[in-house]
Amino acid sequence: MNDTAGHTFGNGLLVQTASRLSRMLGKNDRLVRLGGDEFAIVRECMDRGEDIGEMANRLKAAFQEPLRFGGRQAVLTVSMGLAIYPDHARTPEELMQFCDMAVYKAKEAGRNTWRMYDKSMSDSLYRRAALEEKLKQAMAWREFELHYMPQIESGTGVIRGVEALVRWRDSDGQLIQPGDFIPLAEETGMIVTLGEWILRTACQAQVNWKQQLGRDVLMSVNISAVQLKARDFANTVRRIVWETGIDPAYLELEITESMLIESMDSVKPVLDRLREIGVQIALDDFGTGYSSLNYLRLLPITQLKIDKSFTNRLEEVEADRTIVESIIDLVHKLNLRVVAEGIETEAQYRILHELQCDFLQGYLFSRPVDEEGIQNLLRV
Ligand code: C2E
Ligand code: CA
Ligand code: CA
Ligand code: CA
Known part of the structure; x- marks a missing residue:
């Protein structure tokens, strides 16, 4: 052939x-x-x-x-x-x-x-087919749950928002991480239905917390490229905002650079419509793709998330520190806000605080926790 x-x-x-x-x-x-x-x-x-x-x-x-x-x-x-x-x-x-x-x-x-x-070639195909079958069942049996990871205001240490991260609790009670099923859900298109459930569940939680705690918490939700390109995505968001009663200013959708590379022209109008609805848009994993200051200029982005591969080595690698510093300066000049991901040490925290990064997220503050866990964190 x-x-x-x-x-x-x-x-x-x-x-x-x-x-x-x-x-x-x-x-x-x-x-x-x-x-x-x-x-x-x-x-x-x-x-x-x-x-x-x-x-x-x-x-x-x-x-x-x-x-x-x-x-x-x-x-x-x-x-x-x-x-x-x-x-x-x-x-x-x-x-x-x-x-x-x-x-x-x-x-x-x-x-x-x-x-x-050789036989392993069909085995891997069968394994995939079996996983796809399980995923369909999981959807029907509602085996998915959301965990939440706090985002800290770097000046005050207050939790300003959370990122919703999906988990799959399979029938044996085992917790499966998104890396092990999101790609397949994307390939099969199942992410559209799953993503809608994630968005609705996250918005509902935000509204519940507001009732219980008396304050709005920013809810960040990851959106896959497949969802964004699906017909009517902006309408789906509008409908969910309306159904749950969330204040759209406290809903943030996270998209990644890689989504923009192939389809800037089709994505921009969708993002414009989302901004009209009033939701925030964060550019996730910034620095890992072909960045792309152009995106910041052309797209209605409200916040930028610096990828953890940059924050990882802030203490040891001078160049990473310089890059992070320039990203923060630039983002501020554009009147956007910036989050740094993957903060694991006090030293990284100190450096980012000095560099005036607005918000911080990472294991140092908390790992992703379940609904009860995040409510406890939000209460203090
Ligand atoms: P992401 O959007 O970049 O999410 C951040 C990931 O980094 C999370 O992994 C989080 O647990 C991890 N992380 C955060 N802080 C630290 C840290 O300080 N150190 C280390 N080592 N890791 C940290 P998770 O939950 O496994 O999610 C992986 C990816 O799966 C996410 O990357 C996102 O792309 C995707 N994902 C997760 N939930 C959803 C979802 O609801 N919808 C969609 N479409 N994708 C999702
Ligand atoms: Ca060919
Ligand atoms: Ca994210
Ligand atoms: Ca990220």
Whole structure:
């Protein structure tokens, strides 16, 4: 199976590729075009002693020479997946499916190489399917819960707000961290439903705390790119604000830089609408993507969160301190506020306080705690 890099697979390329492939065929081999730039070679009655890897290497070598067509030329990288019937697969369909998994692995390994199918490839696929099934069930059985992490005002030490962080309590009572299920929820689109539940639960909690404590606590909620791009996201937010009765000035949505890179143009109008509703918008993990002072200028962002990879080494690395200092200065000049994440030591706290970082968040103050835990922290 072939892979075109940067070329549309037009007819010229197609003919050249097919002809070069067919030159490699033995008399019992068959060449099939699967569509696009993908081909399959079916080799029947292969001598067991024959080294199939050797054959794959010959195929790869055959494409080192550029293809020439209509006065142009192109270099193809060849990513191959190999599977054997009946050793691996029981049916022709399965054989093709396993070849496909192996090609995928070859591409993962950096392309222009081959991989032989092995059972672990389908195992990981089955594991994924099982996790997806469990995730659907978890949604139906309401196995998710929110934990909260306080954000401290650096001048006074008062808790000004919390970040809501989702957890999954599975049927065995085990607590699963978001890193282990958010990516899958995003890939499958389930994050849209889950995210709506997270947003509503967080807003409801904010309103309850206000009734119990007599003060508004800023509620920050993480929003995934998939949610932001889903139809009607701003309307969903508007509806939840209305249903829960939260003062939108105390709701902050956290988005990350990486979301903006591919789709600045489609994201900006959504953010504008969110600002019209009156919610705050924080740019999370700042400094980890392609930053991007441009985002600060063009987008209606109200707050910036400096990633913990910068605060981690504030004490030891002079350069990190300089970067953090300039970010804080710049953000203040733009009339935005800034939070530093990942504060774990007193020394980091002192430095950030000196640099006039507005708000601080990290294990030094508290780990994420459950609803009861945060209420106790808010009460003091
Ligand atoms: P994030 O938004 O950057 O959240 C901060 C993460 O850093 C949290 O991990 C938090 O526990 C951890 N953290 C905070 N302070 C410290 C510290 O001082 N030291 C260290 N070592 N870690 C600290 P968590 O809860 O595992 O969340 C991981 C990521 O999962 C989040 O990164 C966020 O991207 C995503 N996530 C969490 N909850 C949600 C959610 O409700 N919705 C969406 N879409 N994503 C979520
Ligand atoms: Ca391809
Ligand atoms: Ca966050
Ligand atoms: Ca973050």
